[in-house]
Amino acid sequence: MKNSDLPSSAAPEFALVGRSNVGKSSLLNYLAGQKQLARVSNTPGRTQTINLFSAEKGEFFLVDLPGYGYAESSHATQAHWETGMQKFFEEREGLFAIFILIDIRRDVQPEDEALSRWLQGLGLKVIAIQTKCDKIHKSKWHGIREIHAKKLALHPSQIITTSSDKKIGLAEILRMMSGLLDS
Numbered sequence: 232m233k234n235s236d237l238p239s240s241a242a243p244e245f246a247l248v249g250r251s252n253v254g255k256s257s258l259l260n261y262l263a264g265q266k267q268l269a270r271v272s273n274t275p276g277r278t279q280t281i282n283l284f285s286a287e288k289g290e291f292f293l294v295d296l297p298g299y300g301y302a303e304s305s306h307a308t309q310a311h312w313e314t315g316m317q318k319f320f321e322e323r324e325g326l327f328a329i330f331i332l333i334d335i336r337r338d339v340q341p342e343d344e345a346l347s348r349w350l351q352g353l354g355l356k357v358i359a360i361q362t363k364c365d366k367i368h369k370s371k372w373h374g375i376r377e378i379h380a381k382k383l384a385l386h387p388s389q390i391i392t393t394s395s396d397k398k399i400g401l402a403e404i405l406r407m408m409s410g411l412l413d414s
């Protein structure tokens with residue numbers, strides 16, 4: 232996948248990234264269902280795809296990046312992901328912030344942690360979205376948020392708890408996005 236294959240950004244972009252199976256497609260469908268999210272492009276790479284969506288009447292774009300950490304994927308596939316993504320994060324004009332998705336039931340994995348720290352090192356804004364919060368009792372959310380924040384080197388206020396199944400968190404995601412754009 233070459234970055235030049237993607238349309239250049241006409242508005243600030245937020246990228247969504249996470250381990251495979253974290254619930255990224257479901258979250259995009261949830262966002263799309265509530266807020267006309269139009270698919271702008273679908274750029275197939277050699278093994279992976281980047282999807283670009285326009286949201287909020289073109290006020291910003293959402294970039295859906297390929298998932299990482301497939302249990303069955305080879306080192307070569309993982310290395311391919313890293314090279315492709317590294318180039319994207321370093322070179323993509325208009326990239327405003329990255330939303331890293333974390334399954335609320337799971338520990339933050341070394342790949343998630345490394346990605347968060349590396350992106351912040353590049354000077355990019357990082358927000359974490361915890362997915363599938365309907366799977367965990369609400370009384371536990373606060374504690375898990377603190378643990379996830381520490382691992383990802385984020386402030387707990389940079390973490391959003393969501394469930395696409397139960398439609399929780401959309402308002403907070405949109406509030407975070409407009410807050411970032413205004414900052």
Ligand code: GDP
Nearest residue numbers: 251252253254255256257258363365394395396
């Ligand atoms: P992706 O690989 O990151 O795109 O993940 P998917 O969106 O395909 O979701 C992976 C699995 O998690 C599917 O079985 C979904 O039904 C499930 N899932 C996704 N979001 C939620 C959620 O908010 N709550 C629950 N309970 N399950 C979810």
